[in-house]
Structure formats: C-alpha cells, structure tokens
Amino acid sequence: MSATTSLESLPKQYQHREPERRWYQFWLDRGYFHSEPDPTRPPYTIVIPPPNVTGALHLGHALNNSLQDILIRFKRMQGFNALWMPGTDHAGIATQAVVERRLLEEEKKSRHDLGREELVRRIWAWKDEYEERILGQLKRMGSSCDWERTRFTLDPVCARAVRHTFFNLFKQGLIYRGKRLVNWDTYLQTAVSDDEVFHETVAGHFWHFRYPVIDPVPGEPTHVTIATTRPETMLGDTAVAVHPDPQAALAEAESQLREKLSQAPDKQRPALKAELTALVERRTTHLPLLLKLRDMARSGRMLMLPLVDREIPLVADEWARPELGSGCVKITPAHDPNDYEVGLRRSLPMINILNPDGTLNANAGAYRGLTVAAARQRVVADLDKLGLLADVEAREIELAHSDRSKTPIEPYLADQWFVKMEDLAESAMQAVRAQSVRIVPSRYARGYLDWLGEKRDWPISRQLWWGHQIPIWYARQVSEQELKQAFAGRDDVVWHRDPEHDQWLVSALEEDLDPQAIPGRRLEREQDVLDTWFSSALWPHSTLGWPERTAELEYYYPTSTLVTNRDIITLWVARMVLTGLFNVGDVPFREVYIHPKILDGYGEGMSKMKGNGVDPLDLIEKFGADSLRFGLAWLTTETQDIRMAVEFECPHCGKLIEQTKKNRVLPRLACPHCRGEFSTQWARKPDDLALPRAAVVSERFELARNFLNKLWNAARFTLLNLEGYSGEPVAESELAVEDRWILSRLSTVTGQVTEALDAYRYADAMRLLYEFAWDDFCSFYLEMSKGRLQQAESRPVAQRVLAHTLDVLLRLLHPAVPFITEEIWQLLAGAARHRGLAEPAEAAESIMIAPWPAAERERQDATIEARFALFQEVLRGLREIRSRQNIPPKTPIRFSARCRPETADLLRAMEGYFESMAGARAVAWGEEASPPATHAHVSLEQLELYVDLAGLIDVAAESARLEKEQARLAGQITAKEKKLGNQAFVERAPREVVENERQALAGLREQLSSVQKSLSALRGQG
RNA sequence: GGGCGAUUAGCUCAGUCGGCUAGAGCGCCACGUUUACACCGUGGAUGUCGGGGGUUCGAGUCCCUCAUCGCCCACCA
DSSP: OOSSSSSGOSSOOOOOOOHHHHHHHHHHHHHHTTTOTTTTEEEEEEOOOOOOOTSOHHHHHHHHHHHHHHHHHHHHTTTTTEEEEEEEEOHHHHHHHHHHHHHHHHHOOOHHOOOOHHHHHHHHHHHHHHHHHHHHHHHHOOOOOOGGGGGTTTHHHHHHHHHHHHHHEEEEEOOOEEEEEEEEETTTTTTEGGGGGGEEEEEEEEEEEEESSSOTTTSSSSSEEEEEEEEGGGOOOEEEOOSHHHHHHHHHHHHHHHHHHSSOGGGGGHHHHHHHHHHHHHHHHHHHHHHHHHHHHTOOOEEEEEETEEEEEEEOTTTTOSSSSSEEEEEOOOTOOOHHHHHHHHOOOOOOOOOOTTTOOOOGGGGGGGGGHHHHHHHEEEEEEEEEEEEEEEEEEEEEEEETTTSSSEEEEEEEEEOOOHHHHHHHHHHHTTTTSEEESSTTHHHHHHHTTTOEEOOOOSSSSSSSSOOEEEEESOOOOHHHHHTOOOTTTTEETTTTEEEEEEEEESSOOTTTTSSOOOHHHHEOOOOOHHHHHHHHTTTTTTTSSOHHHHHHHHEEEEEGGGGGGIIIHHHHHHHHHHHHHSSSEEEEEEEEEEEEETTBBOOOTTOOOOOOOHHHHHOOHHHHHHHHHHHHHHHHEEOOEEEEEEETTTOOEEEEETGGGOOOOEEEETTOEOTTTTTSHHHTTSOBOOOOGGGHHHHHHHHHHHHHHHHHHHHOOOTTOOOOOGGGGGGHHHHHHHHHHHHHHHHHHHHHHTTTTTHHHHHHHHHHHIIEEEIIIIIIHHHHHHSSTTTTHHHHHHHHHHHHHHHHHTTOHHHHHHHHHHHHHHHHHHHHHHSEEOOOGGGSSSSOOOGGGGGHHHHHHHHHHHHHHHHHHHHHHHHHOOOOTTTTEEEEEOHHHHHHHHHHTTTTHHHHOOOEEEEEEEETOOOOOOEEEEEOEEEEEEETTTTTOOOHHHHHHHHEEEEEHHHHHHHHHHHHOOOHHHHSSHHHHHHHHHHHHHHHHHHHHHHHHHHHHHHHOO
C-alpha cells in the first residue's frame, strides 16, 4: 500500500472516514487478526462477551469492545499470539420477545398463530440481520477480532457443547425436574429467573376479607380476617394460618423493636415509639383471639372459603406473624413463594388457578376465563355483596415485573428443570478465593462470592421456542427393563425416574432419540428450551471446540482476560467459572476486568426504552472511530461510572440540541435554531420517517477529536520537514539537550503507559499519552526543532530524533487509536523508512504488527528533565510579563535573571529558545544580574526574572501584579512560619520534610524581599 | 433491611505511600492569524475538597458519624 504521494496535500484537519475504511481492509487482507495455535509463542486470549442479537450495539458495547481491542492490540504488539474470539448470543427470551412484539404490531399475530417452526424461522431471519449489523459495527470500531472464528451460541459446535454439558450433569444427578414456583411472564408465557424480574412501586390496595368459621361453637369467632394485595388468589387458598405460639412471637417482636429503638437515631424515634405502643396494645386487642384461633387450628377446625365454597383448614404455622395485620394469613401455595413453603410443611393441596396466558382456569370455578385484573374486581365485588369485605386500604405495592416483557409477574407453580448448585457453586467460589480467577477491581469479588454462597439451584428451563431444546425425552408407562432393552449397549443414553410423575426422564448425548425407540411406546421430547445463560456459560470453551480436546482448547484455554460489566458478574461470569471447572477442569480465564457503566446526563443508565441510547455509528460518523475509542478509554477510571450528556445533532444546521427527558421520547422534533424538523429513533409513521434523522452524539468526544487532530498536525509538521532524511545511526554525542530531554520523557512515559495498561488503568494511560504528545512533544520539542531544521548541520539529527519520537509515540497510541496511527505510520514510512537512533531498522509494514516500545531506562535522565522544567518556568514567566504588560508578540524584549551560577549555566544553553519561543533576549545571567531601572519582575523559586521595560512599562499593571504577588508570598510565609514554629512538627516530622520546609521558607523570604524592592522602585517612578 | 460506589472549580472528572502553593478538559475573560494545527497559540480568573467529629507534627487522602445521589442484593400476606 503506497502512502499519499504529495505531502503538501495533506489536509489541515484529519479526515477520519477514508483511512478507517482503507486500513481496516488492509488489516483484513493481511490476515493480522487471525491467530493459530503456536507453541513457540505465548497466547493472549479474550473471548468477547457475545452481544445479544436483539438489536444493534449501543455505547455500552462500544466501551466494552474498545477496552478489549486496546488490550488485544497491546498484547499483540508485545509479542503475544493474540486471539480475540468474536461472536453473538441468541439471547432466548429477549430475542423471541422482540420478534413476537413485532409480529403483533405488524401482523396482529401471536406466536401460536405461526407455530413453532415458522416463528423460529422468523427469529433466524432477525438474527441474520442483526448479527450482520452488530459485526459491522464492531468492524467500524476497529475491532481486531479473529473473524474466521466467529461463533453464535446456537452454532452446531456450541449446540454440541450444550448437549454434552447437559448430559454429563444429568448423568451425575446434578440436573433434576421439579415443581417449583416460578416467576411467570403471562405475556411471553414463560418462566423467567429472579434476575430477570424488576420491582416497580405501583398504587394498589390492601383488602381485608372475612372467611366464615364452619360450625362455630359459642365463644368462638364466627369469622377469621385475612388481608391480601391480590384478592383473586383467594380462589386458590387451601388454608389460613395462625401462629402456633402467638404470645411468644408477640413478645419476641416487642423485644426486637425495643432493641431497635434503643439504637435508633433521634429522628426515627417517634415513629418507632408509636409502633411499639401499637404492638403492646396488641396484647389486649389481638392476642386473646389469636390464642383461641391457635387452639381451633390444633383441633383441626375448618373454614369455609367463600365464592368457591371449599372447606379449608385453619393451621398453625410460624409464617403467620401475630404482630402484623389480623395476625392470620391466607395460604395460597400455588401462587406465593412463602405460602408454597407452608404448603409443603403442612401437606396442603396446591391449587393452581392460572392458565399460562394469565387467565383463570377451571379451578377458579365461576371466574374461569377471566383475566387476573377482571377476576380481582369480581372477587372483591362478590365478597362485598356477601358482607365479607371487611376493609380496603390504599397502599403502595412493589409489583414484580418481567424485565423482558415489562408486564407484571404472576407467581405460578410449574414443572421446571434445575441444576443443583451446591458443589458447582463451591468450586467457583474456591477459584476466586484462591485467586485462580482474579477480579479487577477486587471489590466486585464480594458480590460474586455472596451470590454463589447462597447456592440456590439454577432454574434452566424456559417455555420458549428460541434456544437449545432440552435434550430430554419422557417415557411414560415404561418399565426400566424396557429402557434397558431399547438402549442396550449405548452409553450415550441415560435415564432417571421422575418421582413426581409416573415416568422416566431419558437424556441422549448427541443424537436425538427416535420416538419409536421403545416398541409400542412413544417417547415425547421436552418442549422447553434452556436458559440462554446455559449456553453462554460454556462460551470460553465451547468456542474453542470443547468437548473435543482441540489444539485450540489446549493452547488458548484458560483465556487471559474477560472484559465485562458488573451487571452480569453473577449471571454470566460465575456460571462460566463453574461450567469451565466442571467441563474442562480449569477456570475459563485468569482475570476478569469489570469496567464502568455509561450513564446519561441525568445519571441514568442508557437504554433504547428510555430513548437516551447512543448508536456508536453516529459518533463514528461525527468524530471518527479513533475519537470514540480514545474518548471512552479516557473516561474509564476505576471508581466512576461514565456520565455523558447526549445531544441531537440537527441534520439541517448541524447544531446540537440538548436531549431532555421530554424530547428524547418523541418521534419528531423541530430544531430550535433553524426550525428544521427531523426524526428520531422513535419514528414509525411514514411522514416522520421521511424526515432526515438526527444523529445522537455527545460533546464529550470533542477532546479526543481535538487531540487526534493535534497529533495529525504534529505528524504533518514532521513529514513536511523530513526532506533529505537519512536513516543513518545517531551517535550519543550528536544529541542536543532537547533531544536528550524528549528521549528521557519518552522513555519514562513508555514505562508508565505499559504499567497502566497492564493494570487496566485506561484513563491513566490515555492521560499520559495526551500530555506527552501535546505538552512535551508538540508544545516544546516540535517548537524547538523548528530552528534546527533550518540549519544544514543540525537538521539531520533533528530529523532523526523527530521521526523516532513520532514513531514510538504512534506505537504507544496504536492500541487506543488504531486508524490514525496506521495512517501516519504509513505516511512516515514513505519519508523515513529506517527508524531508530543507535541501530536504525526498517519499520514494520504495519503498525499493528510493530513491536511495543521498550522503556529504555538508560535514556531516563532526571537532571535533564529538571533542567527543562526550569526552562519552561522561565519561559512562562517571560510570556506572562509580555501578556500583563500588553507587549505585542513581535516587539522584542530583554531580560536579566538573578540566580546561582549553576542555574545560570543551565539556562544559558537555552538562550536561543528564549528568543525563538518568547521573543526575549537575555542580557545578564547570574548572581550579579541586577534589575534595570524600569522593569517587570517575576519571582521564581530558583531565580528572579527582570524584564527591561524602558519605554514600555504599564506601571499600574505591574504594581497591581506585584502587590498581588506580595500578598501571596506573605501568606505562604506566615503559614510556613507557623508550621516551623510548631515544636511538635520540628521534633516529630521526618528530618527531610522539616529541612525542605526550612529551605522553602528561606526561598520565599528572598522572593518576597525582591518583589518588595521592585515594587518600591516602581513606586518611585509612579 | 444488607452491601458497594460517589460527593474536589460553573460543568465533567483526576489527585499514587498522609508531606512543597490541590490539577486537567470544557466553559469564561484578555490578547493573538508566529512559517503543523483556530479542532490552534499565549496569558488570566474561578475551590468551605458534602457537613460534623476523631487519629496525626501534618488529612482532599486514614477512622467514626450524618446528609445527599447512584447501583447491586434481599424482603415486603
């Protein structure tokens, strides 16, 4: 690939679009992204957290993937055999939900209208579309994934890994089927896990009902009062519970409250006191009745459940808390998790009153066919008619909603599949405790351990059509003898008895079972599919070919680093660890890096639903992929989430329009600047869609864009000055002071950047590079090279150091900003093919495969760096005087500097640069330098700077400035005197610190006195 | 209810092991088209380091406490 021929034609502003396309194709063509196992080199492996094929990538993905690509490119340059394994996740519920919603919107059809096969076909079509889009987005970002290895969680290799895992777990008795209360999503008609449920506070009611006691004897209550927020569930009640020892329970509650009260802050005391009073009162208001009811429960008395006229027992159970409500609680085992436990303990019937679609079933009697909401109204009304409605309170209710469909969850008793977690969880906990898996930042290890520590069994079945179908066949009315005969000699089939139903559960390893496998019987396949996380959990080894012991698995596993966000540490990371240990016998990765979360300007998470999401492609179009990457890495600090206000960019006038909570959910908007109308992501109607769409961007990427433009122009300058460049070695003795300085800084920064990247300190790495490139390289080195480049004798060395420094800087920046660095690298190759100082060598054909720079310790020179710091300080002083005295830049000034001889020697060498960079000529250096009659004065730690202002002086400006300076110095002196006057400080602080303070005080006093002298001289003139 | 994180300039954020006058970018003010760059340069202004207490010779930094915000987990007939 040839570099642009005419350097003069390089634009003054970096144009990102064309190089991005060109160099990505170049890298692909050269096969740089591809990795093959190679025992002679160490591997460095990352598996991508596979994005869901539900939709396009958002800014969170851009962050996640930028950080991964930075690591991969960094390690590749360091000589590792770097593999970044890409792919996507089928995301069972989420994807099916999206496609179903669309089906309903566009065709008014449900999945049942289509049938399983057709729906799955449609979801595949959706998957193909979005996978392509997602992979396209990753490519636009510059991701150096090994695309030849791209996987999808439903690929045959992944399916095989799923089958093997399921089979092995099942064989070992770690997978079982059981009736459990699940979070039932009535819209999607599937169970969702606890992790897929969110709670929302809604206005609701608390209804109090009376259930009649059957045949009450005199002295007994005729009714028992219970309360509920879900009246319709009473149709499934199978008992009412009262505490077996209400007196003790009440006393216990009371003592706990007293304990709490004794420790409560004053603010909370009144409320707690009131609560306590009420509780004490219960001893007289509630206790006698509860004791009576307890006795009735013990003697097996029954209640009449109204509306369905079912006799239900009064039972004694600890779940009923005498301090709450009436002290009695209705028990609905099939629709409440706690009641379910009571049901199990007291051997109560479990009556399911719901159909999968959320309507009531035959068990609800007359209410059959009604929706939950309709049934609720009817039940309340009917009970009211019967005089059994005791009370209604308004109350805020935390209502469970499905994360997927956003509809309310109904607790529902259903047959589900589970993985026993006891031992698996323990192994995954041990891996983190023993640091076989290191979580960075380490604070996240705690949540991981706490969550696994609960060892709750993992519900893995989903009543969906999109996913890995559970490889289980039901054999009903079959003897084990028949099974043994049918599958004789096959070790790829195992079966377990289902204790709850009269049937066998048969699993097969790879091949599906023939429904006719048992003569005269029919094997029926389980319809449910597996939880998405079941296949995601296998991702690090399934993508490498497991269960085969492939060369890839042997070489790349365990992978090196997992880069992900904190939301899925439990759902995904923990499960990868335990399946990795179970299947492969080793952890899936050595380190897990948890990165920040991107929030909008209001501190809220970004999501498509809220309308505050950002498409990375919008940002890439506006700022370029490199700016996106650098900007995100710049913001990736250890503790802070990334807060980012977003704006619409008007497609007509280009102005930015602040995104508010109101305007961000509208399909169309009018630009407040130019009045032009545009559409947003919400546009659905044809006339909205016809409008130009506004990109959603953020000003926070301007910093990165400006920086890269600065880099571009530094490169332009370098390239324009390399005519006649020779790749000859540079001898140490040929180096100028500024050369040694920039090389020292370069070496220091190289070491710091390497360390920062190794520790995932992205923001630090970016800051180091930003400051070096802008402040050291551009503002000083480049400026200082201008004169040298004009002169024949100094030009060659200046060219070589310039080219070398740019070369190293580009390599340090490349992992973060791959495109612009490649563009400049190639241009530089055209002008300076051989680079390096002591031993120049031909540059690599691509920066991607160039070696990572080594920090040359012998180049680091603290003396030179200190000398430059002083030079920069003096320069700043001279510029400040020029500025405050309003002396035009082109008017030459003369200055003298009073300082110690060694300081003078140091600075005298830089005389030419004071002239070229500040237009200032030195007339005197050293201890004998004295202030001219009219002068401006700047007092520095190591020297007094006087600028001769004959004919120029602005007395008012100068004296104002000096007075301010005088006050500042006096203040500092007072503070220091106080500190040093403190006996304790002098005695107890380290000698060094005290000595430093003394010297600082002496210096300050000198500075003050010289400022005062200048001030009085000035007053003499005024 | 339990846990984690945050609170530093108008805004968004750095601040290492407790130690010189607490920094950056944006924004603001003034000046400037100087032969890489106005997506630029030079200079300037701006701080109760959330409040209170403690440890220490010394606290933005460590400890306690309160407040506010965000997130995670659990629970709420």
